[in-house]
Amino acid sequence: MNGPLHPRPLVALLDGRDCTVEMPILKDVATVAFCDAQSTQEIHEKVLNEAVGALMYHTITLTREDLEKFKALRIIVRIGSGFDNIDIKSAGDLGIAVCNVPAASVEETADSTLCHILNLYRRATWLHQALREGTRVQSVEQIREVASGAARIRGETLGIIGLGRVGQAVALRAKAFGFNVLFYDPYLSDGVERALGLQRVSTLQDLLFHSDCVSLHCGLNEHNHHLINDFTVKQASIEMREEAAREIRRAITGRIPDSLKNCVNKDHLTAATHWASMDPAVVHPELNGAAYRYPPGVVGVAPTGIPAAVEGIVPSAMSLSHGLPPVAHPPHAPSPGQTVKPEADRDHASDQL
Template sequence: MCLQVYRIRPPAVNGPMPSRPLVALLDGRDCTVEMPILKDVATVAFCDAQSTQEIHEKVLNEAVGALMYHTITLSRQDLEKFKALRVIVRIGSGYDNVDIKSAAELGIAVCNIPSSSVEETADSTLCHILNLYRRVTWLHQAMREGNRASSVEQIREVAGGAVRIRGETLGIIGLGRVGQAVALRAKSFGFNVIFYDPYLPDGVERSLGLQRVGTLQDLLMHSDCITLHCSLNEHNHHLINDFTIKQMRQGCFLVNTARGGLVDEKALAQALKEGRIRGTALDVHESEPFSFAQGPLKDAPNVICTPHTAWYSEQASIESREDAAKEIRRAITGHIPDALRNCVNKEYLLLAAQWSGIDPASVHPELNGAAAYRFPPGVVGVTTPGLPEPPVVEGIVAHGIPSVSHSAPRTPSPGETSKLDADREIPADQ
């Protein structure tokens, strides 16, 4: 792999961005969509990395903006390697691969693109649901294997397990953008739709003509098919586990196009083998990229898996990349976080800014008077000078770059639970 460098400036300190800020695409190499939007305000680089160990030191030292998909994870330790980073934009809606609290404490805003793949994800979800009910995948496989259905008895045998949809109850966990789109589509097919979402305001069910249930247990007990459309956080990891599976109707279907960590795959595999769950369709998995040859689902029956592609269409991909580049541009030309449209850790940033004005020794004596990481008014002020420099896309690829410690100590956080800790639904895509 090569290293191509062009007009990289010295590392920026906490304050105004340099006249030509560096923006890096961390886990990709195609910047053709982003360049027309950013070329007059930033130098754009691509890293094509799967971890921060593969990111070049120049990016770690000088990048003020980062674009990323779902194929790289940024923990606190990873974030501390970046010396000048101000904003991260996740090209997609899910941001469970970024430690947003730690990012805020380090002065880094994290944004997502929540709406570009709503239709694609909802359509893919319905495809999976219909596939489970009408067994299209298994019928196709049977024909490819040479099975023939020339008599009624043979048809019954090969199509056994196919179910009428009208009158079945579809249970949706998380009624955000994608959940609502799935509900509207499912009603057209004759499903009775119920949902569970404790964070949704009262009355939404009336406007959509849906039935709301008060507890997760109610939804599990009354659904013939369950589909997941909630975010993944520390509160709902393995939401579907052996205990919750036992609360489901016997022979229930399960669909997951949200986040792989919501489902305990070992418990799911056992339930499939025992027939407690009739069939499952998964677009997301605990370990990605997914392989049938590895993991607990390899011997489980009635499983449909796709490789985290429910979000994808050419149109959605371009729209999400354009929106992400525009968010980076707003960060460069405006003020963080006020100029950002989809800052998912804004509350944490503001809390960190409040704490930065307090002498940490008076709150946490164990810091021995060390100065907390301080933020200027408005959290971060960003300015851009007049004439732009010629645009450039850089390929910056590293070989085993050692990690670098962040110079700022951790900002103390209030003890109370923030609303951002709650299981708020977001449309699941990349």
């Protein structure tokens, strides 16, 4: 005689409503609910009390206070490579495992980075804007004027800070366009530069000194916060020339402090922010007009690429959750062997909560 049927575990997509990717992957092992929340205050009590697994993108933040609201949570899967929006130390203290998808959107992010760099060299956005504003080019002088700032790529040097997955993908693409590529990454083992045909430098100052364009591909943390600052730019300017700031044509907002305005003119610094490491509104006023940026997260978007990235980790992560030690949540959390009485809406494959 068969034993009692146990309800399928509840897995919640916290900050989204489209479960078309997750459903085919989890339909046989879990009930999937979508919350479409921007904070835990918007998450249904049922999810906070019963969800054993949570999927999340970058548009919601989980602090210790937020994590303590979940009474049965065993595992969090961050759909993407970064996990800045999760207090992983507190998650560990509470017995919640945190996974990410390091390979997610590597190609898309690298492609978008090259789009930014090519745009800055060939001025496509500025030319398009001029055309929309009614500019008509009829003479050689007008061509030169409207294309002011455009530069030839071949022979230029691209400096990459952080040669991880995306950094390597950018380097290979840049070489195909004619860039000389050098990189700075103190954490990378020796020999990678030989395998990829790149040049390695030992200091950030060396990279800034020799680069015509700089692209940052290091996860934002306490070690590289404000990595590009007034001191590094001033030092490079002294060693190179007064307009060294023009060499830094691309940077990520979270690594550039407000004090940078003291050493460069806004005409000499162009920032292309491509990820939501910080609120887009914090782009320094000095950069307005000289900067262009995409909406956060756009560079990594490719709907056809998301299923593969999610499929690579979600099933194993959910299976892993059954073998994790007891959850160290505050009192009232269900015991590891306690089952929750199934409810009518559990029969549905996907619910909004």
